[in-house]
Amino acid sequence: DLGSDRSSLLALRSAVGGRTLFWNATELSPCGWAGVKCEDNRVTMLRLPGVALSGQLPSGIFGNLTRLRTLSLRVNALTGQLPSDLASCVNLRNLYLQGNLLSGEIPDFLFTLRDLVRLNLASNNFSGGISSGFNNLTRLRTLFLENNQLTGPIPPELDFPKLEQFNVSNNLLSGPVPEKLQSFQVDSFLGNSLCGRPFETCSGNATLPSENNKNNGGKKLSGGAIAGIAIGSVLAFLLILVILLVLCRKKTSAVDIATVKHPDVEIPGEKPEGDVENGEYGNGYSVAAAAAAAMTGNGRAEANGGGVGAKKLVFFGNAARVFDLEDLLRASAEVLGKGTFGTAYKAVLEMGTVVAVKRLKDVTISEREFREKIEAVGAMDHENLVPLRAYYYSRDEKLLVHDYMTMGSLSALLHGNKGAGRTPLNWDIRSAIALGAARGIKYLHSQGPSVSHGNIKSSNILLTNSYDARVSDFGLAHLVGPSSTPNRVAGYRAPEVTDPRKVSQKADVYSFGVLLLELLTGKAPTHALLNEEGVDLPRWVQSIVREEWTSEVFDLELLRYQNVEEEMVQLLQLAVDCAAQYPDKRPSMYEVAKRIEELRRSSLRDNHNPEFDHIK
Numbered sequence: 001d002l003g004s005d006r007s008s009l010l011a012l013r014s015a016v017g018g019r020t021l022f023w024n025a026t027e028l029s030p031c032g033w034a035g036v037k038c039e040d041n042r043v044t045m046l047r048l049p050g051v052a053l054s055g056q057l058p059s060g061i062f063g064n065l066t067r068l069r070t071l072s073l074r075v076n077a078l079t080g081q082l083p084s085d086l087a088s089c090v091n092l093r094n095l096y097l098q099g100n101l102l103s104g105e106i107p108d109f110l111f112t113l114r115d116l117v118r119l120n121l122a123s124n125n126f127s128g129g130i131s132s133g134f135n136n137l138t139r140l141r142t143l144f145l146e147n148n149q150l151t152g153p154i155p156p157e158l159d160f161p162k163l164e165q166f167n168v169s170n171n172l173l174s175g176p177v178p179e180k181l182q183s184f185q186v187d188s189f190l191g192n193s194l195c196g197r198p199f200e201t202c203s204g205n206a207t208l209p210s211e212n213n214k215n216n217g218g219k220k221l222s223g224g225a226i227a228g229i230a231i232g233s234v235l236a237f238l239l240i241l242v243i244l245l246v247l248c249r250k251k252t253s254a255v256d257i258a259t260v261k262h263p264d265v266e267i268p269g270e271k272p273e274g275d276v277e278n279g280e281y282g283n284g285y286s287v288a289a290a291a292a293a294a295m296t297g298n299g300r301a302e303a304n305g306g307g308v309g310a311k312k313l314v315f316f317g318n319a320a321r322v323f324d325l326e327d328l329l330r331a332s333a334e335v336l337g338k339g340t341f342g343t344a345y346k347a348v349l350e351m352g353t354v355v356a357v358k359r360l361k362d363v364t365i366s367e368r369e370f371r372e373k374i375e376a377v378g379a380m381d382h383e384n385l386v387p388l389r390a391y392y393y394s395r396d397e398k399l400l401v402h403d404y405m406t407m408g409s410l411s412a413l414l415h416g417n418k419g420a421g422r423t424p425l426n427w428d429i430r431s432a433i434a435l436g437a438a439r440g441i442k443y444l445h446s447q448g449p450s451v452s453h454g455n456i457k458s459s460n461i462l463l464t465n466s467y468d469a470r471v472s473d474f475g476l477a478h479l480v481g482p483s484s485t486p487n488r489v490a491g492y493r494a495p496e497v498t499d500p501r502k503v504s505q506k507a508d509v510y511s512f513g514v515l516l517l518e519l520l521t522g523k524a525p526t527h528a529l530l531n532e533e534g535v536d537l538p539r540w541v542q543s544i545v546r547e548e549w550t551s552e553v554f555d556l557e558l559l560r561y562q563n564v565e566e567e568m569v570q571l572l573q574l575a576v577d578c579a580a581q582y583p584d585k586r587p588s589m590y591e592v593a594k595r596i597e598e599l600r601r602s603s604l605r606d607n608h609n610p611e612f613d614h615i616k
């Protein structure tokens with residue numbers, strides 16, 4: 001019962017310690033203790049990641065915690081073998097023990113826990129072989145055994161019908177990769193002496209496991225071979241990249257010339273849809289060709305149905321009318337990416353102007369409604385919004401023309417190119433981006449209680465040359481049909497939003513909270529590690545903050561900067577407030593922008609920036 005659950009937890013604490021403030025064990029019921037969750041008055045979840053537990057897990061503890069479904073003791077300093085009474089936790093689904101100093105063989109009793117879905121024993125000192133007993137765990141979706149001392153062959157009969165993620169890299173394994181595991185990428189197996197797909201084929205004796213078991217010399221040789229292969233593949237990859245780049249350049253310039261010389265480039269009439277995404281109009285082709293294909297189709301259609309005026313770009317503002325449809329059609333274009341609402345292109349006009357053109361798909365509303373809504377979008381004017389310059393509407397083609405943002409999106413900046421030579425985003429830039437984005441959204445919300453963005457995420461925060469944030473894609477959620485229900489928005493979407501077109505300002509605030517968490521943790525809301533534990537970014541952060549282990553959540557790049565942790569914690573708190581489960585608990589964007597302004601002001605003041613002396 002709950003009483004024995006409680007005493008087990010207390011016994012665990014006295015056996016392996018942990019940060020002393022960690023559980024407020026004064027409460028009678030353990031269900032409110034940090035890291036503990038109950039259902040039906042029994043402990044079902046125990047999550048104690050990274051809290052400096054150390055020593056050996058004693059037996060006599062888990063025998064009582066029979067309702068446990070999730071046990072996470074990852075990233076601690078636990079030693080020795082796993083206690084055998086863990087076998088009593090027959091309801092266990094998720095077992096995370098990675099990042100400890102556990103040793104001995106992987107115990108057989110684990111294979112009696114048949115409900116296990118996620119098992120992570122990586123980065124410990126487990127030794128011995130991989131047992132074919134793993135086959136009993138038919139529900140496993142993830143199995144991580146990397147960075148241990150496991151030896152011998154992987155049993156050829158291993159087969160997990162539901163396995164999605166698997167890793168045994170950096171062990172002392174040898175022999176062939178079992179057939180049923182060959183579909184996993186090479187990274188899952190690296191740092192062993194394995195052969196067969198995805199590696200080279202096995203030579204005769206490599207299939208003899210007994211010989212390989214003690215074959216240390218062979219291991220070293222293979223290590224060298226693997227290094228060789230790795231270096232070789234990197235070089236080959238670079239070579240291919242260079243060739244591709246050269247080819248791409250040639251291709252783009254060729255298209256350039258073709259379209260410039262023949263502005264009325266003939267487009268085969270059989271392709272009235274001019275679908276860039278599926279046809280041969282691929283990356284590097286001109287947006288003109290793609291759009292023109294659609295428009296020649298249109299032209300005909302409209303000649304039948306009338307409406308000559310429709311073939312015009314409609315501009316917003318007065319000074320903006322610096323190019324026309326012809327110019328746009330002649331521009332060379334490159335695909336920037338495919339989004340929920342269509343494909344975005346960078347188009348370089350003849351006179352050097354660069355614009356971003358978005359071809360909308362799945363526009364199901366009427367022309368009148370479209371024009372009305374897009375006019376409202378075009379009327380938005382704020383320094384933290386990407387301005388909509390013009391649009392084009394015909395039956396088959398809907399184009400939006402925006403200013404091109406040279407530095408790309410925040411998403412690319414945070415998660416792209418993590419390699420050397422990349423300038424890390426410091427706190428000042430990140431908090432300035434947070435503030436800029438907040439002001440942009442605040443402006444949108446100030447246009448009326450029903451005005452919301454509907455699709456806030458890091459790929460929609462674009463940056464100017466000087467890293468000023470501009471919010472893009474506003475208002476589009478109301479233009480498209482239900483078929484473009486964005487899957488990858490999932491990580492940002494507020495829990496109460498079921499129809500992506502029916503969004504609210506409070507839902508925007510939730511998405512913005514997730515965006516702040518992304519800025520602070522450096523983790524994309526769709527991060528694999530998070531998915532592995534089946535939580536979303538807000539819940540992951542909340543669980544760690546609750547456990548008073550806050551600095552574990554921050555992006556390592558940010559921790560390098562001293563003196564700003566206080567502000568980081570304040571922004572984290574704001575992010576958690578924004579991502580509150582219940583819409584009413586979330587602050588307004590007005591309040592959000594104000595709080596970011598304040599915390600930025602205090603950090604600038606603390607760092608004695610003379611520019612801000614007047615604020616004191």
Ligand SMILES: Nc1ncnc2c1ncn2[C@@H]1O[C@H](COP(=O)(O)OP(=O)(O)OP(=O)(O)O)[C@@H](O)[C@H]1O
Nearest residue numbers: 336337338339340341344356402403404405409459
């Ligand atoms: N005005 C712009 N300037 C520079 N790059 C842009 C511009 N608009 C879009 N992009 C880039 O093009 C890519 C595709 O953008 P798009 O808005 O079509 O899709 P998305 O933001 O990934 O998803 P969604 O359609 O759901 O917003 C983005 O990653 C973004 O970096």
